[in-house]
Amino acid sequence: MNSLATAVWERRPQQAIRIVDAHAHAGPYSLFFIPEPDPGGMLRVMDRCGVAHAVFSSHLSIQADAAAGNALTAAIVAQAPDRFTGYLTVNPWQDPAAELVRWGDDPRFGGIKLHPDLHDYPLVGSRYAGVWEHAEERGWPVLTHTFSGSPYNDLFHVETVAARHPGATILAGHSGVTPLGIEAAIEVAKRHDNVILEVCGSYNTGTDIVRMVREVGADRVVYGSDFPFIDLRMSLGRILFSGLTDVERAAVLGGTITRLLGGNGM
16 A cells, blocks of 8 residues: 555644645635535645645636636745745636736736636637736736536647647546546647646546556656545545655646646745
């Protein structure tokens, strides 16, 4: 048994590697109750599980108010900059250019978050032009929500953007979510080196994650949990108890996203 899984069975935080959660959120969500969505509650769970760092966007920013939500994200990072890095959320309907100018040089942010499904706007739309320009110029990875069959962020949208902007690193959040979506995400990543697979969701398994790594490489797959929207312990367990090698597991759980962030906010 690998040392990380052993720590779980022994009910202690793992200390073997630096784990970085590449897909997290913070704050309450309007559609249902989330227990302890505040930074303090999140840190308690992270400490219990041996997760060193989380890259997150506020729920407020991806829902009603990108400007207020980004300010909240920045404030949370300021409280614990060694534990959190912010994603700058861009809502294409809420002055995306102004948000990029306001926060584009702020060290509390290290990447961009898009949620085309919540914002009712396709990933390939022209209102995101500034996002891709910023990503290519600054090297910020862009985490976008994906969902198989969505009119806004299906995997063919990801493929189109990846081909248009080969200098932008695109994290395919949830890797399409469904079994068919995961299949499509792997194929898109195989065709485009700038597409990174992110593994959180309610359908994928340790077997799916092993397949992602075997087909595109551990340097193209990152651990994310959607925490606290989804409990990070579930997402983490899929990787800890999967058939990955120790080297692959270390890359997926932290090495790859740390490299992609390039020190931004880390």
